[in-house]
Amino acid sequence: MxxxxxxxxxxxxxxxxxxxxxxLDAFERNLQAMAVFARTCGMHLRPHxxxxxxxxxxxxxxARGAVGVCVQKVGEALALAAGGVRDVFVSNEVIAAPKxxxxxxxxxxxxxxxxxxxxxxxxxxxxxxxTAGRQIDVFVEIDAGQGRCGVAPAEAGxxxxxxxxxxxxxxxxxxxxxxxxQHLRGVAEREAAIHHAVALAVAARAAVTSAGxxxxxxxxxxxxxxxxxxxxxxxxxxxxxxxxxxxxxxxRNAAAPHAPRFAHALFVKxxxxxxxxxxxxxxAGHKSHAIDxxxxxxxxxxxxxxxxxxxxxxxxxxxxxxxxxxxxxxxxVPGHCDPTVNLHDHLVAVRGGLDGGVVEAVWPVDAxxxxx
Amino acid sequence: MxxxxxxxxxxxxxxxxxxxxxxLDAFERNLQAMAVFARTCGMHLRPHxxxxxxxxxxxxxxARGAVGVCVQKVGEALALAAGGVRDVFVSNEVIAAPKxxxxxxxxxxxxxxxxxxxxxxxxxxxxxxxTAGRQIDVFVEIDAGQGRCGVAPAEAGxxxxxxxxxxxxxxxxxxxxxxxxQHLRGVAEREAAIHHAVALAVAARAAVTSAGxxxxxxxxxxxxxxxxxxxxxxxxxxxxxxxxxxxxxxxRNAAAPHAPRFAHALFVKxxxxxxxxxxxxxxAGHKSHAIDxxxxxxxxxxxxxxxxxxxxxxxxxxxxxxxxxxxxxxxxVPGHCDPTVNLHDHLVAVRGGLDGGVVEAVWPVDAxxxxx
Numbered sequence: 188m189x190x191x192x193x194x195x196x197x198x199x200x201x202x203x204x205x206x207x208x209x210x211l212d213a214f215e216r217n218l219q220a221m222a223v224f225a226r227t228c229g230m231h232l233r234p235h236x237x238x239x240x241x242x243x244x245x246x247x248x249x250a251r252g253a254v255g256v257c258v259q260k261v262g263e264a265l266a267l268a269a270g271g272v273r274d275v276f277v278s279n280e281v282i283a284a285p286k287x288x289x290x291x292x293x294x295x296x297x298x299x300x301x302x303x304x305x306x307x308x309x310x311x312x313x314x315x316x317x318t319a320g321r322q323i324d325v326f327v328e329i330d331a332g333q334g335r336c337g338v339a340p341a342e343a344g345x346x347x348x349x350x351x352x353x354x355x356x357x358x359x360x361x362x363x364x365x366x367x368x369q370h371l372r373g374v375a376e377r378e379a380a381i382h383h384a385v386a387l388a389v390a391a392r393a394a395v396t397s398a399g400x401x402x403x404x405x406x407x408x409x410x411x412x413x414x415x416x417x418x419x420x421x422x423x424x425x426x427x428x429x430x431x432x433x434x435x436x437x438x439r440n441a442a443a444p445h446a447p448r449f450a451h452a453l454f455v456k457x458x459x460x461x462x463x464x465x466x467x468x469x470x471a472g473h474k475s476h477a478i479d480x481x482x483x484x485x486x487x488x489x490x491x492x493x494x495x496x497x498x499x500x501x502x503x504x505x506x507x508x509x510x511x512x513x514x515x516x517x518x519x520v521p522g523h524c525d526p527t528v529n530l531h532d533h534l535v536a537v538r539g540g541l542d543g544g545v546v547e548a549v550w551p552v553d554a555x556x557x558x559x
Numbered sequence: 560m561x562x563x564x565x566x567x568x569x570x571x572x573x574x575x576x577x578x579x580x581x582x583l584d585a586f587e588r589n590l591q592a593m594a595v596f597a598r599t600c601g602m603h604l605r606p607h608x609x610x611x612x613x614x615x616x617x618x619x620x621x622a623r624g625a626v627g628v629c630v631q632k633v634g635e636a637l638a639l640a641a642g643g644v645r646d647v648f649v650s651n652e653v654i655a656a657p658k659x660x661x662x663x664x665x666x667x668x669x670x671x672x673x674x675x676x677x678x679x680x681x682x683x684x685x686x687x688x689x690t691a692g693r694q695i696d697v698f699v700e701i702d703a704g705q706g707r708c709g710v711a712p713a714e715a716g717x718x719x720x721x722x723x724x725x726x727x728x729x730x731x732x733x734x735x736x737x738x739x740x741q742h743l744r745g746v747a748e749r750e751a752a753i754h755h756a757v758a759l760a761v762a763a764r765a766a767v768t769s770a771g772x773x774x775x776x777x778x779x780x781x782x783x784x785x786x787x788x789x790x791x792x793x794x795x796x797x798x799x800x801x802x803x804x805x806x807x808x809x810x811r812n813a814a815a816p817h818a819p820r821f822a823h824a825l826f827v828k829x830x831x832x833x834x835x836x837x838x839x840x841x842x843a844g845h846k847s848h849a850i851d852x853x854x855x856x857x858x859x860x861x862x863x864x865x866x867x868x869x870x871x872x873x874x875x876x877x878x879x880x881x882x883x884x885x886x887x888x889x890x891x892v893p894g895h896c897d898p899t900v901n902l903h904d905h906l907v908a909v910r911g912g913l914d915g916g917v918v919e920a921v922w923p924v925d926a927x928x929x930x931x
Contacts, residue, residue: 188560189634189928203657205930237869259870262561279870280832280840282886285575304833307885335867336833336840366868460652461676461708468652468708474901475930479845479869495707496738497609497851497898498631498651513679514654526869529846529902532928556561556904556927558577558847 193535197546200516204458205471207531208518211538211547214431214452221413221430222251224447228417233257233276233406235428238525240554241534242270244431249274255298257426261286262557268297270553276300278362278406278426280328280336284311286559291319300324302362304338306349313353324359325350326406329391331363331384340391344398351400360404361395363388364426369411370480374441381415388421410437414446434524436480454486454541455519455527457500462513465503469517472498476519477526486518486541529555565907569918572888576830577843579903580890583910583919586803586824593785593802594623596819600789605629605648605778607800610897612926613906614642616803621646627670629798633658634929640669642925648672650734650778650798652700652708656683658931663691672696674734676710678721685725696731697722698778701763703735703756712763716770723772732776733767735760736798741783742852746813753787760793782809786818806896808852826858826913827891827899829872834885837875841889844870848891849898858890858913901927 192206202208225232234248236256245256245267255274258264264275279302281287293299303309303325316323327346330337338346343361350358368380388405395402406424408416410433413425429437432453442448457471474497476483482492483500489508493501502517504510511517518541521527528534532555536548564578574580597604606620608628617628617639627646630636636647651674653659665671675681675697688695699718702709710718715733722730740752760777767774778796780788782805785797801809804825814820829843846869848855854864855872861880865873874889876882883889890913893899900906904927908920 189931192931203931204655282832283576283830305885308832330835334838335871335873338835458655460654460680463702463710466706471930473849473851474898477845479850479866494851497901499707501707513677526846529869530928531930556902558843558903559561559564559575 189532191533191549193546193549195546195548199537199541199544199546202456202535202546204456204516205475206456206535207528207533208454208456208541209534209536210452210454210541211536213450217431217433217449217452218247218251220447220449221427222253225425226252230417230422231424233424233426234431235278235409235426236263236267236554238428239431239528240266240552240557241550242267242272242553243550245272258554260557260559261290262559263554264290265293266554266557268293274298278302278364280304280308282308282311284315287312287315288318291315291321291323295321300326300359302326302328303346303350304328304336306346309346309349309353309356313356316355322355322357325356326359326362328362329387331365331387331407332380333365333367335366340387341394343391344394344400347395347400348398358400360402360406361388361391362406363391364407364409365412366409369409370436370440371411372440374443377411377440377443378415381412385416385419385421411440414443429524432524434480435484435520435522451486451520453521453524455483455521457517457519459511459513459515459517462510467502467510468495469500469502470498471500471519472496474498475530476521477523477530479526480523483519483521486520488517490517492519528552531555561904563905563921565918565921567918567920571909571913571916571918574828574907574918576828576888577847578828578907579900579905580826580828580913581906581908582824582826582913583908585822589803589805589821589824590619590623592819592821593799594625597797598624602789602794603796605796605798606803607650607781607798608635608639608926610800611803611900612638612924612929613922614639614644614925615922617644630926632929632931633662634931635926636662637665638926638929640665646670650674650736652676652680654680654683656687659684659687660690663687663693663695667693672698672731674698674700675718675722676700676708678718681718681721681725681728685728688727694727694729697728698731698734700734701759703737703759703779704752705737705739707738712759713766715763716766716772719767719772720770730772732774732778733760733763734778735763736779736781737784738781741781742808742812743783744812746815749783749812749815750787753784757788757791757793783812786815801896804896806852807856807892807894823858823892825893825896827855827893829889829891831883831885831887831889834882839874839882840867841872841874842870843872843891844868846870847902848893849895849902851898852895855891855893858892860889862889864891900924903927
């Protein structure tokens with residue numbers, strides 16, 4: 188494994204490139220703004236840890252009032268629990284019996300929840316928790332418009348009844364999350380998609396009550412939709428992830444009214460390793476940052492980042508901007524924070540800004556590569 | 560870190576998904592075909608280890624006649640040297656003095672080479688090798704048409720003279736690599752780009768000899784161009800990487816005449832975790848496979864893989880193909896092998912095919928995440 192790219196107390200200039208750097212002032216303002224928002228709305232905040240995969244950050248979120256975290260993978264749950272997180276919701280379907288056994292074998296003081304969308308999934312889960320002798324909260328996932336996981340709303344009641352047929356499973360409510368809607372640019376189109384998702388959640392809740400059961404909670408909503416779902420009065424819990432860091436993709440979303448604003452807090456530190464007449468080349472390509480939501484943008488300079496492949500980024504100036512010099516630092520804003528974090532073993536946390544700041548902490552990305 | 564997804568002797572069915580799986584028969588045929596090709600042409604084969612990042616594979620390549628390997632990063636050189644590789648060419652520019660110091664501090668029995676395209680790079684390199692008391696081979700990189708790293712051919716002679724002005728640096732020749740040309744689909748357009756690159760290499764060699772120096776070697780060429788560069792008679796060394804695994808992107812290249820064929824040997828094992836009326840969902844998204852060169856294809860089935868985000872893939876049938884069942888295994892061919900391997904900690908090597916085979920070895924991806 189790569190050694191940590193910096194030590195506590197290092198000046199920013201000494202951080203080995205490419206490295207993932209958190210600007211702590213912006214990061215903490217982001218944490219605080221979402222905590223205040225959720226508290227003001229009277230909603231549970233359960234941030235998605237798939238974004239940061241870091242127990243230290245999860246614990247900071249919980250210290251500010253989050254009820255726990257979400258993850259997508261059993262391996263993430265194991266890694267965060269090992270780092271001290273005691274309330275984890277696997278907001279995704281798990282079918283492999285060995286994975287369910289590993290999850291159920293977590294210490295009994297780790298409160299667990301999981302999503303299901305099939306009878307097979309429920310039965311395998313029930314077998315695992317029975318073997319482990321524990322209880323688990325179960326959310327029936329509905330397809331909130333994305334066409335990925337989740338049942339149709341009308342099927343939610345029957346699936347909830349399947350859940351409570353097993354002693355170790357507690358029906359905790361519904362999950363209704365529309366990943367694609369997070370990234371619709373305009374407020375109006377995002378609102379339309381979210382209103383549709385909310386209507387589906389309402390229909391699913393009706394199916395649950397028609398089946399003679401209470402629906403304790405509806406959970407969902409990411410960093411692009413939490414404000415709309417909060418306003419609906421239907422959701423009791425929001426699951427935003429990216430707000431802690433933000434990224435170039437979310438920055439392209441128009442801001443919704445009455446929503447808190449978040450600042451870029453995550454950067455890839457890169458260095459110019461080649462410089463020619465009309466372009467410079469930095470040492471960060473798409474092994475350093477994910478490009479599924481577009482290329483990174485260059486922070487604070489009028490430079491275009493052009494795809495240079497796995498290990499390089501090509502920079503071209505816009506207008507009269509000067510090219511950076513050989514050896515100079517260039518700060519990149521990743522297109523998509525979640526898969527970018529997954530490329531790195533460490534998060535270097537800097538206090539005092541990107542120019543002249545000091546490394547205050549180096550956090551391991553505990554669940555990096557935890558695909559399992 | 561994730562535990563190994565399988566143990567030696569496990570049946571294929573027991574491999575924990577998602578996992579990166581090598582089909583050993585195809586893999587070894589690929590290794591052998593390139594070794595035979597290079598030997599037949601009388602060329603040095605120096606495979607690019609940025610593809611596999613695995614010392615075990617590098618040593619297998621060298622056992623079949625490769626003179627050593629290329630890497631793009633100092634961290635990769637360190638990781639492979641720690642795994643027993645004794646001849647490493649950093650085919651990329653390095654400017655940071657601490658990185659050059661780490662490279663130069665490698666054991667003296669590791670033969671080292673590096674690319675340069677600036678006087679600053681040469682001077683910093685010279686300082687590092689002087690401190691370490693060693694020698695290093697230096698290749699002057701020319702821009703072979705990609706517009707990334709490398710000087711214009713006419714400047715190659717002056718830069719070569721700068722190299723030999725330093726006691727610890729040996730001018731080893733020219734690097735002329737055109738990454739983009741590897742992926743031109745048609746043979747004719749790929750030939751045109753490579754002929755241009757070869758012409759630039761010839762011009763650079765002339766500049767070196769005009770400066771009163773010999774040019775011992777011209778190195779370059781990837782898995783899409785090695786056969787063309789070999790035919791040129793100008794290159795003495797080829798650097799193909801992807802041929803060991805192949806990927807969906809290289810499969811879209813038309814085959815060049817007289818070139819060996821390579822088979823898909825790298826797969827992501829995924830599992831269906833949700834299944835609905837018209838689609839199924841597998842547990843592999845773009846944290847499991849890189850999508851910079853397109854989405855994965857589904858191996859052996861008429862299914863389209865649709866982007867389901869970081870942790871999911873959505874499958875839709877073509878024609879009358881049946882949807883896979885909940886819990887079923889689906890084999891994916893990654894769009895681009897290099898950054899896909901970098902997402903995994905282990906390579907699971909299977910003998911006897913993807914259906915019914917057995918795990919013969921589990922290799923660590925030694926240089927995974929070595930961005931440094």
